Amino acid sequence: MLFGAPKVLESEVHHSQETQKGTCPICGMGCFVEVKIQDGIPVRIKADHNSPHPADCPRAGQAKTYHNHPDRLNYPMKRVGKRGEGKWQQISWEQALDEIAAKLGQIRDDHGPEAVQTLGGSFKGPGDAACWRWGNLFGTPNMMHQGKNCGSAEYLAEWSVYGTIGVVGYWPTPGVTKTAIFWGGNPPVPGGIAAEKAIKAARKAGTKIIVIDPRRSEAAELADIWLRIRPGADGALAYGFLNVIIHEGIYDKEFVEKWCLGFDELKEAVKDYTPQRVSELTWIPVEQIVEVARYYANNKPGNISFGLGTVELGNATNATVFGKAYLRAITGNLDLIGGQLLDDMPEFMQYRQELKWDTLLNHPLRTRDNVGAHLWPVAGVRGMKTFREAMAKLNPLGPGPAFYMMCTAPSAIWSAIIDQDPYPIKAVITQGTNSMVALANSRRVYQALTSPNLDLHVAMDHWMTPQAQLADYVLPATDGLERANLGGMWGFGNVTSAAMPTVKPQFERRDDYQLWRELGNRLGQQGEWPDTLEGWFDKLLEPSKITFAELASRDMPWLFPEPPQEKRYEKTGFATFSGKVELSSSLMQKLGYPGILPCEEPGWSPVRTPELFKEFPLVMTAGASSPFYYRSQHKQLDKMRRQHPKAFASIHPETAASLGIGDGDAVWVETPMGKVKQWAKLNDTLHPDVVHADGLWWYPEQEAYEPNLSGVWESNINSIIPDDHNFASFAGDNHLRAHICRITPVND
Numbered sequence: 001m002l003f004g005a006p007k008v009l010e011s012e013v014h015h016s017q018e019t020q021k022g023t024c025p026i027c028g029m030g031c032f033v034e035v036k037i038q039d040g041i042p043v044r045i046k047a048d049h050n051s052p053h054p055a056d057c058p059r060a061g062q063a064k065t066y067h068n069h070p071d072r073l074n075y076p077m078k079r080v081g082k083r084g085e086g087k088w089q090q091i092s093w094e095q096a097l098d099e100i101a102a103k104l105g106q107i108r109d110d111h112g113p114e115a116v117q118t119l120g121g122s123f124k125g126p127g128d129a130a131c132w133r134w135g136n137l138f139g140t141p142n143m144m145h146q147g148k149n150c151g152s153a154e155y156l157a158e159w160s161v162y163g164t165i166g167v168v169g170y171w172p173t174p175g176v177t178k179t180a181i182f183w184g185g186n187p188p189v190p191g192g193i194a195a196e197k198a199i200k201a202a203r204k205a206g207t208k209i210i211v212i213d214p215r216r217s218e219a220a221e222l223a224d225i226w227l228r229i230r231p232g233a234d235g236a237l238a239y240g241f242l243n244v245i246i247h248e249g250i251y252d253k254e255f256v257e258k259w260c261l262g263f264d265e266l267k268e269a270v271k272d273y274t275p276q277r278v279s280e281l282t283w284i285p286v287e288q289i290v291e292v293a294r295y296y297a298n299n300k301p302g303n304i305s306f307g308l309g310t311v312e313l314g315n316a317t318n319a320t321v322f323g324k325a326y327l328r329a330i331t332g333n334l335d336l337i338g339g340q341l342l343d344d345m346p347e348f349m350q351y352r353q354e355l356k357w358d359t360l361l362n363h364p365l366r367t368r369d370n371v372g373a374h375l376w377p378v379a380g381v382r383g384m385k386t387f388r389e390a391m392a393k394l395n396p397l398g399p400g401p402a403f404y405m406m407c408t409a410p411s412a413i414w415s416a417i418i419d420q421d422p423y424p425i426k427a428v429i430t431q432g433t434n435s436m437v438a439l440a441n442s443r444r445v446y447q448a449l450t451s452p453n454l455d456l457h458v459a460m461d462h463w464m465t466p467q468a469q470l471a472d473y474v475l476p477a478t479d480g481l482e483r484a485n486l487g488g489m490w491g492f493g494n495v496t497s498a499a500m501p502t503v504k505p506q507f508e509r510r511d512d513y514q515l516w517r518e519l520g521n522r523l524g525q526q527g528e529w530p531d532t533l534e535g536w537f538d539k540l541l542e543p544s545k546i547t548f549a550e551l552a553s554r555d556m557p558w559l560f561p562e563p564p565q566e567k568r569y570e571k572t573g574f575a576t577f578s579g580k581v582e583l584s585s586s587l588m589q590k591l592g593y594p595g596i597l598p599c600e601e602p603g604w605s606p607v608r609t610p611e612l613f614k615e616f617p618l619v620m621t622a623g624a625s626s627p628f629y630y631r632s633q634h635k636q637l638d639k640m641r642r643q644h645p646k647a648f649a650s651i652h653p654e655t656a657a658s659l660g661i662g663d664g665d666a667v668w669v670e671t672p673m674g675k676v677k678q679w680a681k682l683n684d685t686l687h688p689d690v691v692h693a694d695g696l697w698w699y700p701e702q703e704a705y706e707p708n709l710s711g712v713w714e715s716n717i718n719s720i721i722p723d724d725h726n727f728a729s730f731a732g733d734n735h736l737r738a739h740i741c742r743i744t745p746v747n748d
């Protein structure tokens with residue numbers, strides 16, 4: 001039997017009962033819970049309200065159901081039929097690891113280490129970091145994870161312009177921050193009640209809250225000003241703000257003069273983005289554009305958030321993320337408390353060192369850059385080296401979350417498998433990702449994953465996802481209850497938390513770290529891998545002189561960084577080649593890009609492809625987070641499905657009426673690539689020409705395996721979103737939001 005409810009052998013029962021602190025098993029946020037354990041089994045899991053991050057989102061009550069669900073993967077399995085046929089043989093971990101390692105060794109000998117691609121997902125705990133460590137020791141620069149699509153462009157832009165060696169803080173400080181612009185982010189969903197409270201507190205203490213979003217999001221509900229932007233027009237808006245601020249002379253002249261290079265070029269680049277023109281492009285009234293530009297420039301300190309909605313816009317991402325960086329800089333908001341603090345990596349963890357990026361850069365077997373680097377050199381070995389040179393004076397290890405440079409552009413991965421261009425990728429090891437719904441152009445993902453060119457596909461997950469259904473080996477992962485957890489979000493978090501496992505792994509589930517350790521030990525990396533995940537956490541925590549177990553056993557198992565200091569650049573300069581803020585980036589130029597990227601429309605848009613827009617007359621954005629799911633996950637949880645049962649296409653009631661569509665009707669959402677079925681949800685706060693389609697849907701209750709693959713073709717928006725190389729951002733990120741579509745009723 002492959003799946004089954006947990007059972008305890010009578011002989012093991014010793015009728016013990018205890019309460020332990022741990023992490024919620026449901027998603028990678030790792031919120032704190034208290035677990036009542038009876039006879040080794042969690043009988044009650046509730047939010048730990050004494051912790052700074054209690055598990056209190058709408059999914060939290062499902063922890064036990066998630067942990068015990070009968071459809072969880074519990075044993076390693078090997079494919080015995082054709083790919084996707086659903087014929088498996090249960091095998092031991094030893095056999096699985098021996099066979100996978102042997103195949104990887106063979107591929108390395110025949111095609112070089114670069115022929116192995118790792119694929120990770122959104123943040124899920126320790127697997128990603130262990131994966132990069134493994135890839136670096138193995139010698140492959142082909143590592144991709146979903147951070148590629150949820151941030152890389154914005155961070156790479158910031159590092160190019162002002163060279164922060166960590167990340168940029170953007171949360172308003174109550175009583176200090178005067179202006180907070182949430183641009184393409186909706187914190188009350190990812191951050192839950194705590195984020196909502198923090199926004200309200202800041203507003204109460206006088207921060208003006210401004211939200212830029214095509215939807216009236218939860219954040220927009222809390223705002224003083226909501227700019228209802230046309231999806232994908234964000235670059236034009238950023239250039240419009242810059243135009244007003246420069247034209248009216250309300251930028252920080254002293255800072256610009258002393259610290260910025262390339263101001264005249266910037267002035268030239270934005271000169272045509274007058275409020276009138278920008279209003280036409282963005283569908284935002286002129287007065288609002290001018291009001292927000294003036295408010296932000298005149299009311300310091302102010303901050304502009306990072307935002308997913310601004311990094312998934314393909315070509316339009318470029319001017320958006322650079323534009324946001326220029327705005328922060330020329331208003332003199334950089335490295336101010338309450339403004340935009342330039343954080344270092346926390347000193348209590350040796351994250352950069354432990355990930356072994358240097359080994360990759362100097363690996364004796366690696367002769368090539370990653371498969372996307374010839375198209376997007378910023379994201380690759382060359383990019384990494386260039387950033388490090390630029391930052392060398394401040395930190396020779398380069399930017400904190402260095403993995404962003406090594407995140408292979410997804411569309412290039414599929415070309416490397418299908419067309420063997422620029423060189424063949426022969427193996428993919430996926431862990432914690434469902435690329436079949438998460439990445440653009442699911443048809444091409446499918447073509448690659450079923451290609452005869454691919455010699456090995458391993459998938460490690462909690463569930464038999466459409467991606468796992470196509471794998472050669474499927475491996476069962478532990479969840480947050482069953483494994484140790486050290487917070488810190490890919491090295492971003494400057495706060496970290498620790499929690500011990502609360503129960504033993506059920507069945508044969510293993511933690512993600514063990515996959516990389518076991519493969520590493522079989523592939524010449526002996527001595528590199530502590531035996532246990534806890535042991536590796538000890539190494540990461542060495543600078544703090546505390547062990548993981550000690551940290552986890554504290555009442556408040558958190559480490560906080562030193563209190564922030566501002567304007568450190570006055571002593572050190574900025575971490576760029578010149579030591580200044582480079583509005584025209586010399587780093588980008590060294591990598592073959594223009595110093596200032598042009599402001600472009602998304603690949604398909606009313607402005608760029610007006611003829612096509614006549615046929616597909618609605619602008620579509622897709623995939624905003626739902627409070628009931630985490631991306632593609634949790635569709636197995638009945639209680640969540642009752643709240644949000646299927647994929648919805650939100651549409652203005654007048655537009656729906658003109659198409660003969662009522663609330664709840666099945667509709668075709670159709671782009672120039674094809675159509676999927678979703679269900680109409682009327683929303684009169686949307687612009688009548690804008691649609692929001694739900695993203696990342698598959699239906700675990702539907703028939704698994706070929707040809708249905710659990711309904712992966714039914715509502716999955718990414719199956720009608722292209723991954724054309726020309727549509728990607730300067731970093732090679734997928735273009736996942738801001739397309740065009742038409743909506744028609746489903747008449748069958």
Ligand SMILES: Nc1nc2c(c(=O)[nH]1)N[C@H]1C(S)=C(S)[C@@H](COP(=O)(O)OP(=O)(O)OC[C@H]3O[C@@H](n4cnc5c(=O)[nH]c(N)nc54)[C@H](O)[C@@H]3O)O[C@H]1N2
Nearest residue numbers: 121122146150432433434438460461477623631632633736
């Ligand atoms: N059109 C469109 N597409 C998008 C987006 C969008 O906004 N619009 N958003 C993008 C974004 S931001 C992201 S991050 C991606 C998300 O893309 P993915 O990361 O691929 O999707 P997830 O649903 O987060 O998780 C994928 C799988 O991880 C498994 N998993 C969960 N926990 C663990 C664990 O501890 N170990 C292991 N081994 N597996 C685990 C889950 O069961 C799930 O099957 O999608 C992107 N795709």
Ligand SMILES: Nc1nc2c(c(=O)[nH]1)N[C@H]1C(S)=C(S)[C@@H](COP(=O)(O)OP(=O)(O)OC[C@H]3O[C@@H](n4cnc5c(=O)[nH]c(N)nc54)[C@H](O)[C@@H]3O)O[C@H]1N2
Nearest residue numbers: 122150184186190217231232308309621624625629630631
């Ligand atoms: N409950 C829950 N929490 C989550 C997730 C989840 O799926 N569910 N996902 C996790 C992940 S992987 C991530 S990356 C974070 C993301 O968290 P956020 O950054 O908050 O991302 P989203 O809610 O996906 O998108 C933010 C906003 O972008 C808007 N948007 C869409 N298109 C555009 C556009 O063209 N321009 C502008 N300006 N805005 C646009 C959307 O309407 C949405 O309100 O959340 C994490 N937390």
Ligand code: SF4
Nearest residue numbers: 024026027031055057
């Ligand atoms: S489901 Fe995720 S966000 Fe919600 S409480 Fe659990 S870990 Fe936190």
Ligand SMILES: [Mo]
Nearest residue numbers: 122146149150
């Ligand atoms: Mo994400």
